[in-house]
Amino acid sequence: MAEIIWGLATSHVPSIGAAMDNAKTHDDYWSPLFDGYQPARDWMAHHTPDVVLIVYNDHANAIDLDLMPTFAIGTASHFPVADEGWGPRPVPPVLGHPDLATHLVESLIDEEFDITVANQLQVDHGLTVPLSVYTPEPGDAWPCPVIPVLVNVLQYPQPTAKRCYALGQAIGRAIQSYPDNIKVAIFGTGGMSHQLSGERAGLINETFDRMFLEKIQTDPQALTQISREEYIREAGSEGIELIMWLVMRGAMNSSITRITETYHVPASNTAAALALFENSESPS
Amino acid sequence: MAEIIWGLATSHVPSIGAAMDNAKTHDDYWSPLFDGYQPARDWMAHHTPDVVLIVYNDHANAIDLDLMPTFAIGTASHFPVADEGWGPRPVPPVLGHPDLATHLVESLIDEEFDITVANQLQVDHGLTVPLSVYTPEPGDAWPCPVIPVLVNVLQYPQPTAKRCYALGQAIGRAIQSYPDNIKVAIFGTGGMSHQLSGERAGLINETFDRMFLEKIQTDPQALTQISREEYIREAGSEGIELIMWLVMRGAMNSSITRITETYHVPASNTAAALALFENSESPS
Amino acid sequence: MSSKPVVEGTYVFGIEDNRRGYALNKLCSTFTSAENRQLFQDDEAGYCDKFDLTPEQRTAILERDWVKMLDLGGSIFYIFKLAQLDKKSVQYLGGIFTGMSTEEFIAELKAGGRHFG
Amino acid sequence: MSSKPVVEGTYVFGIEDNRRGYALNKLCSTFTSAENRQLFQDDEAGYCDKFDLTPEQRTAILERDWVKMLDLGGSIFYIFKLAQLDKKSVQYLGGIFTGMSTEEFIAELKAGGRHFG
């Protein structure tokens, strides 16, 4: 049986990737954020998974306006890094885990989640930035295979927070029913509060973010009760990405341990955070 | 409040469309099938809806191998007729109903169905043949707007029969909550038993088909208990399309009246059927 | 470790088949445009070179080995587009798949179809 | 009759916006290829002609009227690809959207971001 060993919640702001790609992480602007990452990186380096699931959203790159899935899972063996408008990030190709991904899709559809199957997929900063947060110096290859789990956050109606948490719970069960004894980590990405356009551009809501950062561990149920309108109102039109953290949280056990966290404003236009959680031994 | 006035279950075999397009409906081969359609056509001509929902599957035309949704709804104002490999069918363009389609998507996602939004969509024989079964001589325009509801039946795992029925029930509720007083018809398409490839090519299972044709009215719950494996085993690898009839059935009230039905073997390689049901007055 | 059903005499197209048969099916998917149909008919081998086919898939396409195409991950709905280009019917394919002539296959359908189990 | 939330000072991109802004967003989506980026930069007006833009959308693109693009159904994630081509940052756009200079907008972010409600 496979098991989830830890969960990482992290922002996936493109400029966080660019700071690493351009060796700017020691600049005054960026060092507070990257210093904050260090304890998590040290801990994760000693707790290595065999495969990671990255819950993220595409940003107008691989998913077309024509056909927008609510939830999609990447089942390919290889995910090319997308050219988002300024050439692909200089990072290694992302390898998949088709067998576990297929098991996930089959289990989730059996559990009445209406998953879209991404048999081919390019991955954008929503996936590669979290990989870089985990592994800043991958060399020629990322440390393990990756399964992309895509959530629509760009077009209303996004899935409800409650549905995202339920998807996570079903992912947790599917991983437990996978016959191989492998260790899995799951990333919930995006957020925290930010808004890119409109008169409220530049919005940051530290109060909401701190509440969310606390409750994602201690009371995720409360977060599932927040409406999409309230996420947009409180965390901004792009801050609704936080619903993706609930997929990660749902996949973990009811009791989890916070290893470390960091919160920093701003990363580009965003309140950026990282929170790392170790899973408890037994599912509940 | 909108209401569903009738539901039509019908095969969508491409050659049924070709028989109409090429004026072969009076040939010995085709006349038994088209004679069987006549009572339904006469009745439908006197019970005209303002919009029709067509539950169908794409056949390697508009939906790409790369990204295969379990359930998708077409929200466009216009759906071009697909070239499936031998030029588009000579039928009018299909107009959509964006407002109701958007309401459906929003309602269904609120009810935790993970709908893919088809903002642009070409429609193939899976949708146009049922339209021709309804309206054999459309002239320059189909009689009303159409909302495509797509179900994956081509790639395992298809949604379960139970999930398809539940989707139908949620569609029924969504239509009741639509504020305009419009009349809606819903088509469940595909089937009946057939298999195009493998050593069992040419499979027809009249016993299974007759059972299904009866229970789709009287005991749809029983049909939701049939596994995908059993659908494939009994009705053939393509006969699993029958799960789409359950979406139509779920959207109707528990008690429905059978107006007419017909069953004919063969239409091309398929057991073809039509069954027309009037909805009961009050939802239950 | 897929839960995909195994049904004798039946191809059940699943996620792994999609992966395995991708280039073959993709090639056939391009026949939804008249221009591509013409390009293929003008130079079948050259057209095949534009896709990342395995040598077996390439041979199966060029030799119209319909059973092999399915065995190599083809989906009947994609492969049928190639048959259409050749003006072959689903009854022709049915005959091939079952070891019958097209006429015999059509006769079995007219007699009520083929029965199993 | 959409249930899409209305939040003051905020664009919530929904299904109707996708329909309305389709050509504008589609044009921007093509900037994921270097070849298309070059083609656009070589002949902006000619590039626009390849898409079914409304006259207002066309003008908004050519004049870089960022607010107008959003008002006409643009999604910030598509429009930003055009800004990138112009080497404009999200902070530049933020300044435009809020009536500030880029420097002022960046200063507000560094001071903890902008607060509402």
Ligand SMILES: [Fe+3]
């Ligand atoms: Fe994002």
Ligand SMILES: [Fe+3]
């Ligand atoms: Fe079909």
